Amino acid sequence: MSENQAPRPELPDHLSVDPRSPHHVAAVFEHDIGxxxxxxxxxxxxxxxISEGWIKVPAGKTLDRKGRPLCIKLKGQVEAFYR
Structure with missing residues (x-):
């Protein structure tokens, strides 16, 4: 990490890419997440x-009535990290 970069915020337990979601943290998306x-x-x-062990991913190219991707929930071991 170079000297002029701000320190990375801690990754939350529950995070969403949708800015309308209460689980969206804009400061986290300023960095590359894996x-x-x-x-x-x-x-x-x-x-x-992470604590509940699930992710939501788009179900193909299917869209809901508001034009957002229709997502399905997959259960398993989840790990979030900075690249």
């Missing part, structure tokens, strides 16, 4: 909860 689910890195995660 999600490892069941030992494999995922790049399509919309929301996660």
């Amino acid at each position: 999600i490892r689910f069941n030992g494999k890195e995922r790049h399509d995660v919309e929301e996660y909860c």
Whole structure:
């Protein structure tokens, strides 16, 4: 980390990429985040909860009536980290 970068905030237990969500933390998204689910890195995660052990990912190209991706919840071991 270079000297002019701000310290990274701690990753929350529950985080969402949707800015309208109460679990969205904008300061975290200023850095590159990685999600490892069941030992494999995922790049399509919309929301996660480490303590409950789930992630939400888009279900193909399906959209809901408001034009947002329709998500499905997958259960397993979740790990969030900074790249």
